[in-house]
Every structure is written in structure tokens, then in C-alpha cells.
Amino acid sequence: METRQDVLNWLNGQLRFGIKPGLARIEWMLEKLEIEELPSVHVAGTNGKGSTVAFLRAMAMQEGLDVGTFISPYIIQFEERIMLNGEPIREDDLVRIANRVRDIASASPETLTEFELLTVMAWLYFHEQQPDLVIWEVGLGGRLDSTNVLKRPLATIVTSIGHDHQGILGDTLEEIALEKFGIMKRGVPMFHSLTEERLIGLLDAQGETMDAPIHDATSLVTSIEDGRETVVTYDGLPPVTLGLTGHHQAYNGACAVAVARHLGWGGTAIRSGLETAQHPGRYELVSKTPRILLDGAHNAEGVEALIEQVRLEDDVTILAAILADKDRLAMVDSLNEVGRVVETTFDFPRTRTKESLLADGADYVDWKPWLDDWVENPKSKTLVVTGSLYFISEVRTYFQGLQK
Numbered sequence: 001m002e003t004r005q006d007v008l009n010w011l012n013g014q015l016r017f018g019i020k021p022g023l024a025r026i027e028w029m030l031e032k033l034e035i036e037e038l039p040s041v042h043v044a045g046t047n048g049k050g051s052t053v054a055f056l057r058a059m060a061m062q063e064g065l066d067v068g069t070f071i072s073p074y075i076i077q078f079e080e081r082i083m084l085n086g087e088p089i090r091e092d093d094l095v096r097i098a099n100r101v102r103d104i105a106s107a108s109p110e111t112l113t114e115f116e117l118l119t120v121m122a123w124l125y126f127h128e129q130q131p132d133l134v135i136w137e138v139g140l141g142g143r144l145d146s147t148n149v150l151k152r153p154l155a156t157i158v159t160s161i162g163h164d165h166q167g168i169l170g171d172t173l174e175e176i177a178l179e180k181f182g183i184m185k186r187g188v189p190m191f192h193s194l195t196e197e198r199l200i201g202l203l204d205a206q207g208e209t210m211d212a213p214i215h216d217a218t219s220l221v222t223s224i225e226d227g228r229e230t231v232v233t234y235d236g237l238p239p240v241t242l243g244l245t246g247h248h249q250a251y252n253g254a255c256a257v258a259v260a261r262h263l264g265w266g267g268t269a270i271r272s273g274l275e276t277a278q279h280p281g282r283y284e285l286v287s288k289t290p291r292i293l294l295d296g297a298h299n300a301e302g303v304e305a306l307i308e309q310v311r312l313e314d315d316v317t318i319l320a321a322i323l324a325d326k327d328r329l330a331m332v333d334s335l336n337e338v339g340r341v342v343e344t345t346f347d348f349p350r351t352r353t354k355e356s357l358l359a360d361g362a363d364y365v366d367w368k369p370w371l372d373d374w375v376e377n378p379k380s381k382t383l384v385v386t387g388s389l390y391f392i393s394e395v396r397t398y399f400q401g402l403q404k
Contacts, residue, residue, distance in 0.1 A: 004091045007098040008078060014114040021144035025110050029120045030149060032104050035127045038068075040134045041259060042150055044142040044180040045159030047302050048193070048252040051244050051279050052159050053135050055256035058243070059273030061085055063265045066131040070122040070147065072115075072139050075280040075296075075393045082122045084129055097121050097128075115139050119146040133263075143182020155259045156183050156212075158192045159252060161199050162301035163327075174202060181206050189213040191258045193251040215262075217254040224250045227312060232274075237267060243277035245285075248305040253277075281392040283309055286399055290378040294396055296389035298323070303331045306386060310338040315381035317342070317374070319367060321391035323350045328360070339384065342370070346391050368398065375402060 001007050041056065043049050053069055060067040066085060074080040079088030089097075101120050105112050112120070119139075126134050133154075136147045142158075161177045177199050184190050190212055194200050200216070207214035223239075224247055225231040232250040233239045234257050242249050253274050260270045281296045283306070291313075297306040310316055316339030322328045335341045344367035345351050357364050374383060385395050 001095055001099050001102070004078070004094055007094055010098065010102065011114045011117060014112065014117060019115075019140065020113050021141075023144065023146065023149050025108060025112050026116050026119060026146045026149050028108060029101070029104060029112065029116075030123060032107075033100075033120070033124060033127075035123050037151055038126055038130070038134050039132065040136055040150055040153040041155050041157065042136050042138070042147065042153045042183050043157045043159065044138040044145075044183050045157070046162035046176070046180075046299065047305065048159030048248065048255075049137050051249055051252040051277075051282055052157060052255045053137050054244065054277045054279035055253050055273060056135055056259060057086060057273075058277040059256060059260045059265060059270050060133055060135075062269035062272040062276070063260075064269075065133055066129075068122075068126045068129065068131040068134040069137070070119070070134070071137045073389050073393070075389065075396060081118060082125055084125075084131060089125060093125060094121075097124050100124065113146075116146045119149075138180070138183065141176075141179040141182070143179050145183075148183055150183075151185070153185060153188055155262055156185065156188060156190045157255050157259060158183075158190065158194065158203070159255055160301065161194060161196070162299060173199060177202055178206075184210050184212050186210050187212060189215060189262060191215045191217050191255050191262070193217050193255050215258055217258040218251055220254045220257055221250050226309075234274075237271055240271050240274045243275055244279055245283045246305060246309045248308070249282075280396065281389060284396075286396065287375075290375065291382045292375075292399070293382065293384045294392050295384060295386045296392045297331075297386045298388050299326060300330055300334075303334050303386075306384070307334055307338050310382075310384055313338075313382045313384075316340070317380040317383050319344060319365070319371070319383065319385045319395075321346050321351065321367070321387040323348075323388050324352050324356075325350060328352070332362075335386070339382075340380070344370070346388075346394055348388070348390050351388070351391075367395070371395070371398070372402070 057067050069083045082089040138145045220234045223233040226247050230242045230245050231239050281294050284294045286292050295306050297303045318335050318339045318341045321344050342365045343362040
């Protein structure tokens with residue numbers, strides 16, 4: 001492989017092997033590569049993982065640390081999945097590391113999946129760069145996710161539990177929760193922003209079994225001022241305007257504050273990190289006139305958080321692309337409470353077709369010409385683009401081209 005496109009083609013070729021939960025394959029790879037674990041924080045949750053990582057990364061950088069992050073999915077470019085100090089891995093590093101990983105993987109007793117190979121690439125890159133801290137975002141679930149090869153992280157985080165990937169993680173919230181709690185390690189503190197008492201009780205019981213201290217980060221939030229900006233007061237800090245907007249972001253920020261304090265970071269770095277954190281595609285303002293926001297609300301809980309924020313907007317139109325494995329009707333019904341919803345499709349394996357949307361009675365539009373027209377002749381004061389994060393990525397890239 002000589003270019004990033006070669007690497008992407010190789011990884012995409014592994015997608016046919018699907019999702020294969022389990023850690024044996026990746027543990028074999030790390031042993032062959034002779035990679036040792038770096039100081040790490042591990043983040044799981046149905047929603048809020050990426051935002052919590054963004055807050056924590058910004059705080060670490062303000063603290064003067066070199067920090068690696070492994071996230072999924074990306075919004076702007078593939079290389080965002082492996083970053084150092086907020087900068088995506090460079091093409092020459094990506095190609096070199098991919099070649100080394102491919103060579104080792106060719107001798108593996110079992111074929112690795114795309115996500116497993118990508119996780120190993122991140123481990124190898126961080127092994128070479130030796131950052132002070134690595135923040136790992138779980139890909140799917142937790143217990144059997146390839147990121148869960150961590151043996152002794154400094155802290156673990158669970159941001160939220162919601163209905164997503166039931167076919168893999170379980171039908172009930174309790175089953176899904178236990179999969180996510182599976183990143184817990186004996187003696188390692190776990191921080192959370194859960195709100196349902198039954199799930200908190202389940203987590204506390206798991207903590208007792210694992211001798212892992214459990215910390216509820218929500219108690220750090222003393223006040224939230226909602227508006228077009230989100231101003232939060234955390235215990236021990238003056239009010240701060242978050243870099244990420246939305247009522248729910250106060251609690252993602254709380255998880256980051258709690259972990260940062262556990263790691264001994266200073267109040268100035270924590271506050272600055274809360275203010276400067278950036279996370280594309282999470283209630284992201286991409287145009288002031290006309291007012292256009294992007295938000296990757298891709299499940300019922302994400303839509304609920306989005307609606308809470310959209311209620312503060314005036315005269316809203318919503319453009320949504322919802323994947324076929326999501327509860328489209330429930331999501332659209334909810335979004336209709338705060339604006340006129342139009343639906344679309346895009347080039348992605350799990351998306352709904354135009355025909356199926358029309359058959360289901362959707363107000364369908366072809367999104368590119370529709371967006372071109374909306375920018376020139378806005379039909380409302382605010383446009384919110386939502387649904388799949390993969391769709392948000394496409395719209396964001398397309399919109400940048402329109403602005404140029």
C-alpha cells in the first residue's frame with residue numbers, strides 16, 4: 001500500500017467479515033507487535049461518547065499533555081479516527097502502519113475485521129508516538145469491543161445507556177447496560193452520567209463485584225442555562241460557556257470534569273477545555289445566515305436530546321436521513337414536534353431507499369438540489385440536518401464546497 005486510498009480499500013475489503021465480537025484476535029496481534037499499554041481512559045455509552053472524548057482531550061491539551069484519541073465514526077476525514085493532540089494521523093504514518101499491521105495480520109489464525117485492524121493500527125501509532133494519555137472510544141457495546149483489550153486504564157466512563165444495536169447488544173436496557181459496563185476493570189474507578197435508577201443500581205452492583213469505585217458525575221452540575229449557547233456551573237468552578245451546545249452536553253462535560261480531577265489536572269485547564277472543546281456534527285453551527293445546524297442524532301435518545309435544544313430555535317425545518325435499522329417512525333414523529341421534517345437518502349449500505357421512504361409516506365427530497373435551493377432561498381429561520389453520522393459527514397463536506 002502506497003497511499004491513503006490503498007489503505008481505505010484494504011480496510012473496506014475487510015468489511016465483508018462483518019462484526020465478530022471477541023478479544024482473542026486483537027490480543028494475538030498486540031502480542032506479535034510487542035506493544036505495551038499506555039496510560040489510558042476508556043469511554044463507553046450509547047450517546048455522548050464522542051463529546052466526552054472531545055471535552056477530555058481539550059482539557060488534557062490545556063494541561064500541557066500530549067493526548068491520543070481513537071474515535072468512530074469520523075465526520076470530516078477518515079484519519080480523524082486516530083488523532084494526536086486533535087490532529088489526524090498523517091498519510092505517510094497511516095500507510096506505513098497499515099502495511100505493518102497487514103503483514104502481521106496475514107499470519108493470524110483468524111481473519112481480523114475492519115474495526116479490529118483499525119484498532120491495532122491505533123495501538124501501533126500511539127506506541128510509536130508515546131503520548132502522555134490515550135482516550136479510547138468504544139466502537140460497539142464494550143465488553144467484547146476490540147478496544148476492551150485494555151488491562152489497566154486510569155479510569156473508565158459510561159456516558160449513557162439507550163436503545164441501539166439491540167440485535168447485537170441485547171433487547172433490554174439492562175442487557176445493553178451490562179455490555180457497556182463490561183469495560184469496567186478491577187480496582188479502576190468508573191465515572192458515569194446515568195439517570196435511570198435501575199441502571200445505576202445495576203452499575204453499583206457490578207462495581208461491588210469488581211471492586212471498582214463508581215462515581216456519579218451528574219452531581220457536579222449545579223446549574224444549566226439553556227439557549228443558543230449552553231452555560232453550565234460545575235461544583236467548584238465559575239460558570240462556563242461550553243464549546244459544545246446542548247443541555248445534555250452539560251453531563252458529558254461533567255464526566256470529563258470528574259475524570260480530569262481524578263487525574264489531578266488543574267482547574268484552569270479543565271475550564272479552558274470545557275470552553276474550547278470541538279466535536280463536528282454535534283449541534284454544529286455551519287452557517288449563521290441562513291442558520292444551519294448539523295447534529296448526528298441517530299437513535300431515539302439522540303433525537304430526544306436534539307429536540308430539547310431545537311425547542312430554543314425559531315421556525316425550524318429539519319432534513320433527516322435515518323438508517324434502515326433505526327425506528328424511523330418514532331424518530332420522525334418526535335422531530336415533527338419542533339419543525340417541518342423532510343426526509344432523504346444517501347449513498348450508504350444501510351440507508352433506506354427513496355422508494356421505501358415514499359411508500360411509507362415520507363416528505364421526500366433529493367438532498368443536494370434541495371439544500372442548494374434552501375441556501376439561496378431559506379424556507380424557515382433555521383435548518384437542522386440530522387440522522388446518521390455518515391450522512392452528517394457527507395452534508396458537512398458538501399456544504400463546505402458550497403461555501404467555497
